[in-house]
Amino acid sequence: MVLFRGGSVLSKFCSRVVHQPSTSYRSVRWLQVQSAPQEDLRAQLQELIPEQQERLKKLKSEYGKVSVGDVTVDMVIGGMRGIKGMLWNTSLLDPDEGIRFRGHTIPECQNILPAAIFGGEPLPEGMLWLLLTGKVPTMEQVSALAKELQSRAKVPDHAFKVIDSLPETAHPMTQFTTGIMALQVQSEFQKAYEKGIPKTKYWEPTYEDSLNLIAQLPIIASYIYRRIYKGGKIIPSSDSLDYAANFASMLGFNDPKMHELMRLYVTIHSDHEGGNVSAHTVRLVGSPLSDPYLAFAAGMNGLAGPLHGLANQEVLRWIKSVVVEVGTDVTTDQLKEYVWKTLKSGQVVPGFGHGVLRKTDPRYTCQREFALKYMPDDPLFKVVSQLFEVVPPILLELGKVKNPWPNVDAHSGVLLNHFGLSEDRFFTVLFGVSRSLGTLSQLIWDRALGLPLERPKSVTMDWLESYCNKTAAAVGA
Ligand code: CMX
Numbered sequence: 001m002v003l004f005r006g007g008s009v010l011s012k013f014c015s016r017v018v019h020q021p022s023t024s025y026r027s028v029r030w031l032q033v034q035s036a037p038q039e040d041l042r043a044q045l046q047e048l049i050p051e052q053q054e055r056l057k058k059l060k061s062e063y064g065k066v067s068v069g070d071v072t073v074d075m076v077i078g079g080m081r082g083i084k085g086m087l088w089n090t091s092l093l094d095p096d097e098g099i100r101f102r103g104h105t106i107p108e109c110q111n112i113l114p115a116a117i118f119g120g121e122p123l124p125e126g127m128l129w130l131l132l133t134g135k136v137p138t139m140e141q142v143s144a145l146a147k148e149l150q151s152r153a154k155v156p157d158h159a160f161k162v163i164d165s166l167p168e169t170a171h172p173m174t175q176f177t178t179g180i181m182a183l184q185v186q187s188e189f190q191k192a193y194e195k196g197i198p199k200t201k202y203w204e205p206t207y208e209d210s211l212n213l214i215a216q217l218p219i220i221a222s223y224i225y226r227r228i229y230k231g232g233k234i235i236p237s238s239d240s241l242d243y244a245a246n247f248a249s250m251l252g253f254n255d256p257k258m259h260e261l262m263r264l265y266v267t268i269h270s271d272h273e274g275g276n277v278s279a280h281t282v283r284l285v286g287s288p289l290s291d292p293y294l295a296f297a298a299g300m301n302g303l304a305g306p307l308h309g310l311a312n313q314e315v316l317r318w319i320k321s322v323v324v325e326v327g328t329d330v331t332t333d334q335l336k337e338y339v340w341k342t343l344k345s346g347q348v349v350p351g352f353g354h355g356v357l358r359k360t361d362p363r364y365t366c367q368r369e370f371a372l373k374y375m376p377d378d379p380l381f382k383v384v385s386q387l388f389e390v391v392p393p394i395l396l397e398l399g400k401v402k403n404p405w406p407n408v409d410a411h412s413g414v415l416l417n418h419f420g421l422s423e424d425r426f427f428t429v430l431f432g433v434s435r436s437l438g439t440l441s442q443l444i445w446d447r448a449l450g451l452p453l454e455r456p457k458s459v460t461m462d463w464l465e466s467y468c469n470k471t472a473a474a475v476g477a
Pocket of ligand 1: 276306307308309311343347348349350351352353354355356395400401402403407408409
């Protein structure tokens with residue numbers, strides 16, 4: 001009998017998947033669930049694509065000339081902030097409310113997506129289904145997708161050899177993108193394109209590549225982790241675990257709470273609309289029909305920047321440096337002093353601020369709730385909570401920071417650290433594995449909708465000055 005959070009019972013189709021409505025944890029026995037046609041993700045997409053193609057065609061023909069906003073000089077020189085210039089269907093970010101995945105907030109996803117344990121965190125397979133189809137999956141669909149991902153999770157030997165050719169000291173993100181590039185030789189899209197596949201069928205090998213990549217990334221990531229930090233002792237994949245639990249297990253973590261954390265982690269890091277550096281890079285590099293491996297590897301190089309995904313590594317380091325200097329019983333005044341010291345040395349306070357958000361990131365909030373439930377007495381969690389009080393007023397005092405509130409990276413490291421994953425240099429790889437779910441789902445749709453090559457217009461400073469002078473003169477005349 002399967003019990004969903006809302007209490008619905010799905011015993012008819014899924015009698016062997018057992019959840020206990022208690023604090024005990026049980027792994028879902030995925031492979032015992034037989035898949036039926038309605039559980040075939042590819043078939044579901046096949047059905048959805050024509051109606052979405054029609055929808056886009058209508059939008060273009062009826063409203064193609066409607067303006068969706070003005071571009072100011074500030075936007076041109078300010079990293080294109082706020083310019084609405086990209087179609088991205090899998091998620092949408094509201095500055096105050098935060099992310100919605102296909103229209104659903106994080107708390108809603110925690111309620112409606114199937115979980116591995118009663119009242120537990122959503123299964124990433126469910127999030128992948130939601131991102132790809134826009135529909136909330138049943139447990140049978142999620143189980144079938146988990147099974148499909150397992151069948152695709154076979155990494156060719158050469159990929160490990162390519163990673164091994166790098167020094168162990170290479171940053172884990174360098175090893176990660178190298179591993180992804182090594183997987184590229186298996187690209188179905190590249191092979192199909194070379195054979196002359198018609199445009200109408202592009203999405204099909206894109207789907208194959210994307211699902212293969214999503215399935216294989218945890219193996220590449222855990223290989224890198226075990227290689228660098230655990231003397232190369234590799235833990236094989238387990239057929240009886242779901243995507244996130246299996247990933248945690250391959251990393252070497254078997255605490256059921258850590259499996260729950262990984263489910264939450266992968267789910268909330270999966271997508272953050274299209275304009276962030278990693279997502280936008282996947283879109284941009286995919287747009288000239290570079291295959292999913294090439295596009296995703298490029299996105300991961302963007303994620304590796306300290307103002308983006310690498311901030312999760314920076315946050316834990318920063319918190320640990322506070323503790324080394326002042327101890328875990330740090331007072332508010334000591335923390336304030338440390339924040340000012342960081343700012344005065346010309347550095348940013350990692351984990352705070354955002355390019356779009358103007359309130360506390362709901363991805364921070366749900367991680368805080370996780371910490372309150374599973375590790376309320378963790379000393380570093382206490383520091384994270386204190387920082388929530390101390391940092392925003394200081395950043396506001398600077399007078400230039402648009403969002404003083406914590407983002408997703410302010411919390412994740414302390415949670416991982418609590419369960420034993422303390423090697424902060426590895427954190428961005430976890431972010432990267434998770435980000436595959438959203439960016440590759442969207443890439444499949446880019447190909448299905450026939451979205452064109454990205455080619456925004458750039459201008460020179462001369463052009464801008466001359467344009468502004470002419471505009472000012474016209475207004476004055
Ligand atoms: N600490 C110190 N200064 C900060 C700051 C922070 N946390 N956040 C913003 N600022 C500064 C900016 O550096 C900028 O200064 P200058 O004008 O001197 O260049 C000024 O405030 C205005 O920046 P903004 O418009 O508020 O923010 P941006 O959109 O330019 O940048 C971000 C957003 C995330 C890069 C920035 O807030 C930052 O550097 N935060 C710390 C790093 C971090 O946590 N990144 C992770 C973000 C989430 C993610 O992508 O994973």
